[in-house]
Amino acid sequence: MSDEWDLRCMRLALKEARKGLGRTSPNPCVGAVVVREQEIIATGYHKKAGTPHAEIHALHKAGALACGATLFVTLEPCNHTGRTPPCTRAIIASGIRRVVVGMNDPNPLVKGGGNQYLQSQGIEVVSGVLEDECRALNRPFIKYITQGLPWVIMKAGMSLDGRISYQSGQRGGMTSADSLRKLHCLRDQVDAILVGKNTVIIDDPALTTRLSQKRGKDPVRVVLDTHLHIPTTVKLLHQTSSAPTLIFCGTEVSAECVARFSNADKVVVHQVACGPDGRVDLRQVLKTLASQGINTVLVEGGAAIHGAFLQQQLVDQVNVFIAPLFAGSSGTAVITGLDIANAENTIRLDDVCYHRLGQDRMVDGIVVYPH
Numbered sequence: 001m002s003d004e005w006d007l008r009c010m011r012l013a014l015k016e017a018r019k020g021l022g023r024t025s026p027n028p029c030v031g032a033v034v035v036r037e038q039e040i041i042a043t044g045y046h047k048k049a050g051t052p053h054a055e056i057h058a059l060h061k062a063g064a065l066a067c068g069a070t071l072f073v074t075l076e077p078c079n080h081t082g083r084t085p086p087c088t089r090a091i092i093a094s095g096i097r098r099v100v101v102g103m104n105d106p107n108p109l110v111k112g113g114g115n116q117y118l119q120s121q122g123i124e125v126v127s128g129v130l131e132d133e134c135r136a137l138n139r140p141f142i143k144y145i146t147q148g149l150p151w152v153i154m155k156a157g158m159s160l161d162g163r164i165s166y167q168s169g170q171r172g173g174m175t176s177a178d179s180l181r182k183l184h185c186l187r188d189q190v191d192a193i194l195v196g197k198n199t200v201i202i203d204d205p206a207l208t209t210r211l212s213q214k215r216g217k218d219p220v221r222v223v224l225d226t227h228l229h230i231p232t233t234v235k236l237l238h239q240t241s242s243a244p245t246l247i248f249c250g251t252e253v254s255a256e257c258v259a260r261f262s263n264a265d266k267v268v269v270h271q272v273a274c275g276p277d278g279r280v281d282l283r284q285v286l287k288t289l290a291s292q293g294i295n296t297v298l299v300e301g302g303a304a305i306h307g308a309f310l311q312q313q314l315v316d317q318v319n320v321f322i323a324p325l326f327a328g329s330s331g332t333a334v335i336t337g338l339d340i341a342n343a344e345n346t347i348r349l350d351d352v353c354y355h356r357l358g359q360d361r362m363v364d365g366i367v368v369y370p371h
Contacts, residue, residue, distance in 0.1 A: 005038060006072070006100055006126070006129055007129065007130060009033050009035055009040075009070075009072040009100070010033075010072050010074070010100065010102055010129045010130045010133075010134075011130065011133075012031075012033050012040070012043065012072070013031040013032055013033045013043075013054075013072045013073060013074050013102065014031055014074055014102070014130065014133055014134065014137060015031065016031030016032065016033065016043050016044065016045040016054065017029045017030050017031030017045055017046075017054065017074045017137055018031070018137065019031070019045045019047075020045050020046050020047055020048075021188075021189040022188055022189035022190055022191065022217055022219070022296070023047065023048055023217065024046050024047070024048060024049055025049065025140075025141075025144075025191045025293050025294060025295040025296070026049060026141075026144060026290075026293040026294075026295055027046060027049045027141070028046070028075055028138045028141035029045070029046065029074075029137055029138060029141070030045065030046045030053060030054040030055075030073065030074050030075045031043070031044070031045045031046075031054050031073070031074050032044045032045070032053075032054035032055045032057070032058040032059075032071060032072065032073040032074075033058060033071070033072040033073075034058045034059065034061070034062040034065070034066055034069050034070070034071055034072075034096075035069060035070045035071075035072065036065055036066075036068065036069040036070070041061075041062045041065045041066070041069060042058045042059070042060075042061035042062035042065075042066075043058055043061070044056070044057025044058030044059075044060075044061060045057065049083065049293070050083045050084070051084070052084060053077075053078065053084060053087050054073060054074075055071065055073055055077055055087045055090065055091060056084075056087060056090055058071070059071070059090055059091070059094045059096075062094070066094040066095055066096055067094065067095030067096075068095060068096075068097050069095075069096055069097070069098075070096070070097070070098040070099070070100060071091060071096045071098070071099045071100070072099075072100045072102075072129075073099065073100070073101055073102065074101075074102040074103070074134045074137070074138075075101070075102060075103055075105060075134065075138065076101050076103065076104045076105040076114045076115055076127070077091060077099065077101075077114040077115075077118065078105070078110070078114055079110065079113045079114040079117045080110055080113070086114075087114070088114050088117050088118055091118065091123070092118070092121050092123065096123065097123060097124065098123065098124040098125075098126070099115075099118055099123055099124070099125050099126070100125075100126045100127075100129050101115060101125065101126065101127040101128070101129070102128075102129055102130055102131060102133070102134030103127075103128070103131045103134040103135050103138075104127060106138075106141070106142045106145055106146055107145045107146075108146065115127055136351075139151055139316070139317075140295040140296045141295055143295075143316065144290060144295045148287065148290055149283075149286050149287065149290050150191070150192070150286055150289050150290050150294050150295050150296055150297045151295060151296045151297070151316050151317065152286070152297050152299060152309065152314055152315050152316050152317070153186075153190065153296065153297070153298050153299065153315075153316065153317045153318070153319055154299050154306055154309060154310070154315045154317070154318045154319070154320075154367075155183065155186065155298050155299065155300050155301075155319045155320075155321075156300075156301060156306060156319075156320050156321070156334045157172065157173075157174050157175040157179060157183075157320075157321040157323070158174055158175075158320065158321070158322060158323070158334045159174050159322075159323055159325050159326055159327035159331070160322065160323070160324065160325060160326055161326050161327060161328070161329075162333055162334050162335075163327035163328070163331035163332060163333060163334070164301065164302070164303065164331065164332050164333070164334050165327070165331045165332045166327050166328065166330065166331045167330050167331060168330065168331065168332050169202060169332075170202065171202060171203050172203070172332070174321075174323040174325070174327065175321045175322075175323045175357075175360050176323065176357065176358045176359065176360050177358070178357040178358035178360060179321040179323075179357045179358070179360045179362065181211075181357075182321070182355070182357055182362060183321070184209050184210050184211050184216060185211070186298060186319060187208075187209040187216070187218075187219055187298065188209045188211060188215075188216045188217050189296075190219050190296040190297065190298045191219055191220060191289075191293075191294040191295055191296045191297065192219050192220040192221070192222050192246075192289060192294050192296070192297045192298070193207050193219050193220070193221055193222065193297075193298045193300055194222040194223075194224065194285075194297050194298065194299045194300065194305070195207065195222070195223060195224070195299075195300050195301060195302070195305065196223070196224050196225070196301065196302055196304060196305040197223065197224065197225040197226075197229055197230055198302050198304070199300070199301050199302045199305070200223055200225070200230050200234050200236065201229075201230060201231075201234070202302075204234055204235050204236075205235065205236060205300075206235050206236060206239060207219075207221040207236045207239075207300075208239055208241055208243075218239075218241045218242060218243040219243060219298070220243050220244055220245075220246060220289075220292075220294060221236050221239075221243060221244070221245040221246070222245075222246045222247075222248070222285075222289065222297070223236070223245065223246070223247045223248070224248050224279070224280055224282075224285065224305065225247055225248070225249050226249055226250045226274060226278070226279045226280050227249065227250065227253060228247070228249040228253045228257050228258065228260075228269070230247070232260055232261060232264060237261070237264045237267055238264075238265075241266075243266070244266040244267065244268060245264075245266060245267045245268070246267075246268050246269075246270060246289075247261065247267065247268070247269045247270070248269075248270045248271075248272055248280050248285050248288075249269060249270075249271055249272075249280065250271065250272070250273070250274045250279075250280055251271045251272065251273055251274070252274075253271060258271070270285075270288055272284040272285060272288065277308070279308065282308060282309060282312055282314055283312070283314065286314065299315070302332070303332050303333055303334060303335055303336040303337075304336050304337055306334065306335045306336075306338075307335045307336045307337035307338040308337060310335065310338050310347060310367075311337060311338050311339065313369045315367050316366065316367055317364070317365070317366055317367060318349060318363065318364070318365055318367060319362060319363075319364050320334075320362065320363045321357070321360055321361075321362050322360060322361045322362070322363065323359075323360050324359050324360070344370060345370045346370065347367060347368070347369055347370070348367075348368045349363070349365025349366065349367060349368065350365060350366045350367075350368045351365055351366045352364065352365040353365070
């Protein structure tokens with residue numbers, strides 16, 4: 001059982017780790033805190049893949065004061081050389097006497113190795129402090145490193161009667177400005193946004209992150225268009241953005257059709273096999289995104305895309321924004337193409353949180369599929 005001070009310090013390390021959300025992929029979000037005689041000496045977090053890890057930032061700030069101190073870190077320190085040197089060596093060199101770890105590294109090739117090495121060098125290691133919170137923060141990394149797939153979040157904004165538009169084939173816009181601000185915060189914390197062809201044609205979205213003071217980071221824009229029908233004039237193909245746009249179409253699309261996009265800036269067309277439904281294979285799309293270091297994908301629709309992802313049990317988390325209004329039966333349903341035979345086959349949410357956004361409500365939960 002960890003004492004209250006250990007819990008407090010690990011909560012601070014988690015707070016540091018969250019600063020890296022949406023910026024560390026394919027690496028995890030990690031925070032670190034150096035403590036000496038119940039005084040916070042230094043903090044640090046992992047900022048970007050290929051740059052120093054959280055422990056290194058914290059130890060650098062602590063300097064000589066790290067000798068004899070305790071290091072709190074949300075993820076087991078690495079003991080291997082990748083794009084950066086092993087953190088375990090830096091910890092030993094700093095004189096740290098005790099390391100408190102939130103969770104072990106989920107990578108099956110290295111799990112437990114960092115803790116074991118530190119212990120072999122005479123450093124006390126305590127593991128599993130606020131483990132559930134640390135694992136929740138890095139669900140995307142855990143899935144990526146163990147399954148080779150990104151964490152998929154389904155996002156939708158709908159009316160009380162489950163509509164995303166007032167008329168079929170027209171633009172939506174059910175929720176308030178408060179919900180829109182929250183959406184842009186979500187975009188800032190994911191690696192990619194995914195939409196279908198119909199959403200692009202009907203809504204002509206920019207799919208960028210727009211936050212105050214230009215703090216937002218644009219995720220990679222992903223479009224599913226089996227037959228490559230979207231026009232080259234759509235807004236998302238002409239953004240002033242550092243993020244690329246990836247279009248996935250079927251393998252039978254002609255080279256001439258693909259060539260239409262050759263002059264578009266930062267646009268890459270990927271041809272993948274189609275599934276039994278005749279549309280691009282969603283699992284292949286996700287595998288391709290993971291191979292490019294994408295840990296999190298925000299699926300923003302439309303209705304058929306949502307239905308296909310749920311039908312194939314590819315959604316991990318749901319963020320649904322609900323406006324306090326009825327849109328009527330002429331609008332587009334939030335989900336189409338999802339067949340559920342009875343109550344035993346219902347897809348449910350666990351770990352549900354409810355957020356108030358002005359008069360709107362946001363439901364956030366982890367998807368649980370029927371066995």
